[in-house]
Amino acid sequence: MEFSLQRVDLLKELNLTQGVVERKTTIPILSNILLEASGDSLRITATDLELGIRSSCPAKVKKGGATTVAAKKMLDYVRQLEHAEIKFKVVDSASGGSLQLNCGNSHVRMPGIAKDNFPVLPDFPAKLAVLPSGMLLQMVSRTIFAVSSEESRYTLNGALLLLKPETMTMVATDGHRLAHVESDPSLVKKGYGGVSGEVRILVPRKAMAELVRLLGESKENAGIEFGKDDNHLFFKVGGRLLVCRMLSGQFPNYEAVLPKGNDKKVVLDRDMLTAAVRRVSLFSDERTHSIRCHLNKDELKIVSSGSDVGESEESLPVNYEGGALEVGFNWQYLLDFLAASGGGEISMEFKDEQSAGQLRPLAEENLRYLYVIMPMRI
Numbered sequence: 001m002e003f004s005l006q007r008v009d010l011l012k013e014l015n016l017t018q019g020v021v022e023r024k025t026t027i028p029i030l031s032n033i034l035l036e037a038s039g040d041s042l043r044i045t046a047t048d049l050e051l052g053i054r055s056s057c058p059a060k061v062k063k064g065g066a067t068t069v070a071a072k073k074m075l076d077y078v079r080q081l082e083h084a085e086i087k088f089k090v091v092d093s094a095s096g097g098s099l100q101l102n103c104g105n106s107h108v109r110m111p112g113i114a115k116d117n118f119p120v121l122p123d124f125p126a127k128l129a130v131l132p133s134g135m136l137l138q139m140v141s142r143t144i145f146a147v148s149s150e151e152s153r154y155t156l157n158g159a160l161l162l163l164k165p166e167t168m169t170m171v172a173t174d175g176h177r178l179a180h181v182e183s184d185p186s187l188v189k190k191g192y193g194g195v196s197g198e199v200r201i202l203v204p205r206k207a208m209a210e211l212v213r214l215l216g217e218s219k220e221n222a223g224i225e226f227g228k229d230d231n232h233l234f235f236k237v238g239g240r241l242l243v244c245r246m247l248s249g250q251f252p253n254y255e256a257v258l259p260k261g262n263d264k265k266v267v268l269d270r271d272m273l274t275a276a277v278r279r280v281s282l283f284s285d286e287r288t289h290s291i292r293c294h295l296n297k298d299e300l301k302i303v304s305s306g307s308d309v310g311e312s313e314e315s316l317p318v319n320y321e322g323g324a325l326e327v328g329f330n331w332q333y334l335l336d337f338l339a340a341s342g343g344g345e346i347s348m349e350f351k352d353e354q355s356a357g358q359l360r361p362l363a364e365e366n367l368r369y370l371y372v373i374m375p376m377r378i
Contacts (some may be wrong), residue, residue, distance in 0.1 A: 001065025001090040003037040006056055007081055007103070008056040010042070014075045016217075016240070017046035020053050021071040021209050032068035034118045035099075037061045037088075045121055047243075048073060052121045053214075055240040065090055067112040069099050074110065081106060121243055124234050130193030130223040133237070135366065137215040139181050140208050141168040142369055145336045147205040148174035155249035159208060163199040163226075169194070171254050177333045178254060178372040179340075193223070201233060210242055211235060234292055259358045259372060262349035264325055266300055266318040267362065271345045274338045276314040279346035280304045281331040283312040289332050290376045295325040295350065304331075327353050328376035334359075337371040 014033075022030040025048070034045040046052065067090050078086070082331040083104035090097045090112065097111045140159075146320040148156035159172035166304040169265070182191070203211075214237045225236035228246065235242040280291050294301040300318045305311035327350060335360055338346070344363030359371045 001035075001037050001067060002088065003042060003059045003061040004085055004087045005042060005059040006055060007078060007084055007086050010086065011075075011078050011160065013044050013055045014071070014078060016055060016213060017044060017053060017071055019206075020046040020048055020051050022048040023072065029068065029113055029117045031070055031072070031118070032113055032118070032296040033071040034066065034068045034115060035088075036066040036115070038064040045118070047119050047121060048117060050204070050245050052119075052243040053210065053240065054243070055122055061069065066115040067097055067099055068115060068118050069110045070226065077101070077108060078112050105136065120227065121241075122234075124206060124225070124236055124241060125227045125229045127193050127225050127227050128199065129226045131226050131235075132167065133215050133222040133224050135183055136191075136224055137212065138367055139168070139183075140211050140215070142181050142367075143172040143179040143339045144208045144212070144250050145340065146172040146174055146177055146204065146371075147208070149205075150174070154218055154245065155251055157248045158202040158204040158253040160254070161199075161201050162205050163195045163201075163360045165196065166192070166195075167193040171251070173254060176330070176374050177337075178255065178257065179337070180258070180370040180372070182368045184366050184368065186207065199228075200251070201228065202249070202251060203233060204244055204247055207233070207244035214240055214242060227312060234261065244348040257356070257372065258370070259349070259351065259356050262351045262358050263354070264295060264320075264322045264350040266295065266320050266348050267345050268300065268316060268318060268348065270338055270341060270343055270361070272316065273346060276316055277331055277334050277338070278300050280312045281316050281335070283310050284331055289330045290328050291331045291334075292328050293348075294327060295320060295322075295327075297321065300348075302377050316363065321371055325350055325353065327357065329357065329373055330376060333373050337373070341369065341371075360372075 036043040041056045043056045045054045087102040089100045097112045097377045099112050101108045143159050159170050160171040167183050170179045218237050227234040233244050233246050245303045280302045284291050292303045300316045302314045341361040347360050349358040356372050356374050
């Protein structure tokens with residue numbers, strides 16, 4: 001194998017593999033990336049057996065072939081190079097060989113492992129739908145933080161993606177809060193090639209994180225080709241393919257826990273509320289992260305107390321004429337939502353001290369975003 005390519009092209013694709021490559025593994029090959037040179041391109045593949053990514057970049061291929069090399073070491077070295085063009089050549093390919101890199105006055109040889117030892121990624125199946133990249137990115141960004149990190153709660157280790165002919169919905173919960181985002185049917189048609197019926201799938205958290213990276217580099221109105229087989233989900237973003245194992249199991253009936261009758265409502269500026277919660281959180285209990293919200297006539301008071309470092313109180317003016325209410329929340333859960341909701345005004349909606357609170361941004365144009373948070377004992 002012998003080829004050359006531009007450093008900037010290679011660096012971009014190597015960066016995308018780092019979230020997939022296993023750093024600490026008992027299977028050495030999973031710390032490597034697969035390099036395949038043919039035609040006028042270099043194809044790069046990385047996998048940890050649960051998640052895989054395949055991409056390519058332009059190359060001048062003198063002799064085709066394939067090998068695998070250490071992913072992180074390759075990235076670290078290419079980052080340090082100063083010249084534009086890098087030349088690659090595999091020597092002693094019979095035993096897996098070594099990959100020689102030459103760039104200006106810089107030369108290195110990296111040991112390789114034969115391609116035959118590298119796991120095979122499944123090919124993209126028949127296309128099920130085309131998802132608008134900008135909308136999918138917003139959906140993932142507004143739900144990923146609510147995915148459970150507890151391995152014992154297997155079906156909560158990902159988000160539910162619900163595809164219908166004209167809409168798509170994403171829901172995530174860890175049992176303490178729930179993030180729900182749904183597309184507006186009148187707008188999603190502009191970039192959405194929907195499914196014929198209804199498709200419900202669980203997208204693992206790690207795959208969601210890699211989707212954010214991929215979608216962040218794609219054009220806002222690009223179409224993402226989506227497909228699935230019996231065991232895998234496929235997201236084709238331009239010339240890049242993300243493959244992940246599908247989570248099995250039944251996602252909870254989230255519609256049953258969506259609040260009803262939350263008639264105590266206040267509207268606040270998102271930035272003002274965020275700043276107030278951050279200040280109060282500095283004096284909250286480090287173990288519980290609890291703060292209290294006191295709702296009275298034309299005032300929302302946010303309070304933290306009971307910690308060794310002191311206590312804090314913020315008073316925010318609101319338009320409210322209902323009865324008094326005091327409810328406790330985890331401040332980190334509030335900040336997670338506020339960080340994902342963007343600018344503008346936020347509606348906070350309560351029922352009573354024991355019922356879940358509901359938050360939603362009011363300035364949404366193409367998405368309906370709803371956040372449900374369970375109260376804490378105070």
